[in-house]
Amino acid sequence: MKKLFILAGPVHTGKTSRLMHWATQKKNIDGIFQPVIDDKRFIYHIASRTLRQLETDATRDVTMIGKFKFSNQTFDWAKNILGNCINKELEWLVIDEIGPLELEGKGLEPVVSKIFKQIDKLNENILCVVRDSILEKFVEHYRLKNKYELINLD
Numbered sequence: 001m002k003k004l005f006i007l008a009g010p011v012h013t014g015k016t017s018r019l020m021h022w023a024t025q026k027k028n029i030d031g032i033f034q035p036v037i038d039d040k041r042f043i044y045h046i047a048s049r050t051l052r053q054l055e056t057d058a059t060r061d062v063t064m065i066g067k068f069k070f071s072n073q074t075f076d077w078a079k080n081i082l083g084n085c086i087n088k089e090l091e092w093l094v095i096d097e098i099g100p101l102e103l104e105g106k107g108l109e110p111v112v113s114k115i116f117k118q119i120d121k122l123n124e125n126i127l128c129v130v131r132d133s134i135l136e137k138f139v140e141h142y143r144l145k146n147k148y149e150l151i152n153l154d
Contacts, residue, residue: 003125004116004148008132012036015129016096018153020044023094030085031094032078034129041070043078046094052077063106070107079111086115090124097129103141116142127151 009015016035023029023046033044034054041055054074056062062069085093093115101107115126130138139145 003122004119004144005125005127005151006135006138006148007127007129007151007153008135010132019094019096019127019129022153023092026092028089028091029094030081030088030090031092031096031127032081033094033096041068043074045078045081054078063101065101065106070101075107079108082108082111082115085124086118086122088124093122093124093126095126095128097131098138099131100134103134103137113142116144119147 007015007019016033020033020035023033030045030047032046035042035044040053042051043054044051052071052074054070056069056071056074058069058071061072063072063075064070082093082095095108095112095115098108098112102109102112115122119126139148
């Protein structure tokens with residue numbers, strides 16, 4: 001039985017919104033969502049219901065990709081959350097989203113790699129959001145061939 005589920009789709013097609021709705025019907029769930037609110041990306045911690053701004057106008061302590069600047073402090077907070085989820089007895093661990101930054105070793109790395117390296121030992125199901133345009137690179141990068149199932153939350 002697969003423990004890794006991937007919600008894949010194009011950018012700005014409601015993946016996070018569908019995932020957040022799906023999560024309201026689950027118990028024993030933790031992890032992060034990355035909703036866009038007023039054209040800025042945030043990170044939302046599921047268990048504590050805490051929201052922190054990820055996309056920033058700051059010029060210090062940021063990670064840049066294209067025209068976007070992301071707060072390293074918020075990434076550190078999110079990595080801490082995900083790292084702590086490994087030790088919990090969860091039914092679901094949500095990682096929204098794994099994208100180009102993670103494939104470059106930035107963003108939510110190295111915690112995402114740590115989770116995937118331990119996937120066979122973990123009890124929880126892991127649900128990740130990945131853009132369909134990088135799905136193949138994602139699977140290759142993390143060596144997940146035949147270890148996941150694509151899911152549709154519609």
